[in-house]
Amino acid sequence: MAISANRLELLQIADAVAREKSIDRNIVITAMEDAIQKAARSRYGTETEVRAEINAKTGEIRLQRLLQVVEAVENVSTEISLDDARARNPEANIGDFIAEPLPPLDFGRIAAQSAKQVIVQKVREAERDRQYEEFKDRVGEVVNGVVKRAEYGNVIVDLGRGEGIVRRDELIPREAFRTGDRIRAYIYDVRREQRGPQIFLSRTHPQFMAKLFAQEVPEIYDGVIEIKSVARDPGSRAKIAVISKDSSIDPVGACVGMRGSRVQAVVGELQGEKIDIIPWNEDPATFIVNALQPAEVAKVVLDEDAERIEVVVPDEQLSLAIGRRGQNVRLASQLTGWAIDIMTEQEESERRQKEFQERSQLFMDALNVDEMVGQLLATEGFTSVEEVAYVELDEIAMIEGFDEETAEEIQARARDYLEELEANLDKERTELGVSDDLRSIDGMTTAMMVALGKDGIKTMEDLAGCAADDLVGWTERKDGETKRFEGSLSGMDLSRAEAEAMVMAARVAAGWVTEEELAAMSAEAEAEDAEEVEEAETEAAPAGAILNG
Numbered sequence: 233m234a235i236s237a238n239r240l241e242l243l244q245i246a247d248a249v250a251r252e253k254s255i256d257r258n259i260v261i262t263a264m265e266d267a268i269q270k271a272a273r274s275r276y277g278t279e280t281e282v283r284a285e286i287n288a289k290t291g292e293i294r295l296q297r298l299l300q301v302v303e304a305v306e307n308v309s310t311e312i313s314l315d316d317a318r319a320r321n322p323e324a325n326i327g328d329f330i331a332e333p334l335p336p337l338d339f340g341r342i343a344a345q346s347a348k349q350v351i352v353q354k355v356r357e358a359e360r361d362r363q364y365e366e367f368k369d370r371v372g373e374v375v376n377g378v379v380k381r382a383e384y385g386n387v388i389v390d391l392g393r394g395e396g397i398v399r400r401d402e403l404i405p406r407e408a409f410r411t412g413d414r415i416r417a418y419i420y421d422v423r424r425e426q427r428g429p430q431i432f433l434s435r436t437h438p439q440f441m442a443k444l445f446a447q448e449v450p451e452i453y454d455g456v457i458e459i460k461s462v463a464r465d466p467g468s469r470a471k472i473a474v475i476s477k478d479s480s481i482d483p484v485g486a487c488v489g490m491r492g493s494r495v496q497a498v499v500g501e502l503q504g505e506k507i508d509i510i511p512w513n514e515d516p517a518t519f520i521v522n523a524l525q526p527a528e529v530a531k532v533v534l535d536e537d538a539e540r541i542e543v544v545v546p547d548e549q550l551s552l553a554i555g556r557r558g559q560n561v562r563l564a565s566q567l568t569g570w571a572i573d574i575m576t577e578q579e580e581s582e583r584r585q586k587e588f589q590e591r592s593q594l595f596m597d598a599l600n601v602d603e604m605v606g607q608l609l610a611t612e613g614f615t616s617v618e619e620v621a622y623v624e625l626d627e628i629a630m631i632e633g634f635d636e637e638t639a640e641e642i643q644a645r646a647r648d649y650l651e652e653l654e655a656n657l658d659k660e661r662t663e664l665g666v667s668d669d670l671r672s673i674d675g676m677t678t679a680m681m682v683a684l685g686k687d688g689i690k691t692m693e694d695l696a697g698c699a700a701d702d703l704v705g706w707t708e709r710k711d712g713e714t715k716r717f718e719g720s721l722s723g724m725d726l727s728r729a730e731a732e733a734m735v736m737a738a739r740v741a742a743g744w745v746t747e748e749e750l751a752a753m754s755a756e757a758e759a760e761d762a763e764e765v766e767e768a769e770t771e772a773a774p775a776g777a778i779l780n781g
Contacts (some may be wrong), residue, residue, distance in 0.1 A: 245687040261643070265286055268293060269282050271312055282334070283297075283298055286297075295334040299311060367429065369700065372439065375391055375418075377416075378413070382411070384400070386400055387409050394431055395434060397431065398417055398433045404466045407467070407503050416435075417433035417440070418436060420433070434575045436686055441498065456478050458474065458476075460512040463511065463567040466505065467504075470502075472509055474509070511568065522772075530544045532579070541570050541572055543574050546576070550574065553698075604722060605685075617646050620643065628643065657679055660685075661685060664682065670691075674737060678723075683724065692742045695738035700731040700732040701719060703720055703731040703735070704726055736768050
C-alpha cells in the first residue's frame with residue numbers, strides 16, 4: 233500500500249526534530265500523538281477519552297474513543313453498559329475499556345496551533361531530560377566550550393549538547409570573555425530546574441586546578457602521583473599538595489616538568505596564578521612546615537584535639553610566613569585543614585617568660601614560699617600544685633638547694649592547699665545543687681562537677697542527656713577558617729573518648745540503657761552506617777484492561 237504525502241511528511245518531520253534536538257524519535261511521535269489527542273478532545277468534547285496512535289512505519293493516524301464498562305450508563309460519551317460491551321467483545325468485564333474507532337480529524341487553525349504548542353512543549357521537556365541525564369554524571373569533569381553570550385557578568389557557554397553558565401563569582405578576577413571565545417571550565421553542579429537543567433561551571437574551584445594538573449602530568453592521570461589537597465586564591469596564588477606512590481618518582485619535580493613546562497601550562501590557563509607545589513606528609517607538623525614555604529619554620533607546637541598548631545618563625549621571616557594580606561598562612565591552613573597561629577621567636581620567648589612568671593607566682597601563693605623557691609619549682613618543669621603534691625619526694629629533694637626536710641614541707645603545704653581548694657569546690661558544688669551521684673562516674677572530679685553545675689548539668693539524667701561535644705567542645709570549619717566552640721569541661725584535660733565514656737556511664741547509671749543494650753545499639757549503629765539505602769520511584773499501572781470493540 234502506498235504511503236500518502238501527508239503521512240510521509242509527518243514521519244520526516246519527526247525524524248528531523250529528533251536529529252536536531254538529539255532525542256529519541258519515539259518521543260517526538262508520542263508528542264505528536266498527545267497533540268492529536270488534545271485536538272480531538274476539543275472536537276469531540278473535553279470529557280471524551282480519546283486515544284491517538286501513529287504508525288511509526290507508515291505514518292497512519294488512528295483515532296479511538298475509550299468507553300468504560302459500567303453497570304448503569306450515566307454519560308454516553310465516556311461509558312458503555314456491560315451488555316453492549318459484551319456484544320462487541322464477549323470477554324468484557326466491569327471496569328474494562330472498550331476502544332471505539334473515530335473518523336479522521338480535519339484540523340482547524342486553532343486546533344493546529346494548540347497541537348503545535350503541545351508538540352513544542354513535549355519536545356522541549358524531552359530535550360531537557362536528555363541534557364540532564366547526559367551531564368548529571370559529568371560533575372567533576374573539565375569541559376571545553378564556546379562563549380555564547382555574557383550577561384550581567386555571567387558567561388553562558390555552549391557545550392555542544394548543552395548550555396552551561398559560569399557565574400561572575402566563579403570567574404577568575406580580571407578575566408573577561410567575549411562572544412565566540414573558547415573557554416575551559418569545571419562542572420561542579422548540575423541541577424534539574426523548572427526552566428531546564430542548569431549546568432554550573434567554575435574556573436575558581438580548587439578541583440579545576442587539580443584536573444588541569446591531571447591533564448598536564450601523565451603520572452597524576454595514571455595514579456602514580458596523587459593530589460592530596462588544593463587551596464586557591466583564584467587569580468593570585470595557590471598551593472597543591474602531592475605525594476608519589478613510587479619512591480623513585482619525585483612528585484614535585486614531575487608536576488613542575490622540564491624547565492617548568494607542565495606547571496607553566498596550568499599557570500597560563502589560570503591567568504598567571506602562582507602555584508606552590510608542596511610534598512604531602514602524613515605527619516601534620518612536617519606537612520604544615522612544608523605548606524608554609526617559602527618561609528622557614530623554627531618550631532611547631534601541635535594541639536591535635538583542636539586541630540590547631542602554633543608555628544614559631546625567625547623575626548625576619550614573619551612577613552614571608554604570613555604573606556600579603558595573610559595569603560600564605562590562609563592558603564596553608566586551607567591546604568592542611570589545621571588552624572595555624574604564627575609568632576616570632578621573640579614573641580614566643582616573651583610568652584614563655586610570662587608563663588614562667590605565672591607558674592612561679594602560683595607556687596608562691598599556693599605554697600606560701602618566697603620567689604626563689606617558686607622559680608626553682610617552675611624551672612624544674614613543675615606546672616601545677618598537683619604535680620608538686622604527688623610526685624616522688626626524691627624529685628623535689630634533688631633540686632639544688634633543697635633537702636629532704638624542705639621537700640616534705642613543700643609537699644605538705646601543697647596537699648594542704650589542695651585539700652582547702654577541694655573543700656571550697658565542694659561547697660560551691662553544693663550551693664549549685666549538683667548531685668553527689670555524679671562522683672560515681674569514673675574520672676569525675678569536684679572541679680568538673682562545679683563546671684557542669686554552672687552549665688545547668690546537675691543530675692545523672694542531665695549528664696546522660698549530653699553529647700561528648702557538650703563537654704569538650706567542638707570545631708567547625710567554614711570558608712577555610714576554623715571556629716572553636718567551648719564545652720562545659722573545656723580546658724580540664726579531658727579527651728573526647730573519656731567524655732563519651734562519662735556520658736555512656738551516666739546513661740547506664742540513670743537506667744536509660746543496660747550494658748547489654750548499649751553494646752547492641754553500638755553494633756546496630758555500625759551496621760546502619762555500612763548499609764546503603766536506595767529509593768526507587770515506581771509508576772502505578774492504569775487500572776483495567778483496554779479491549780478493542
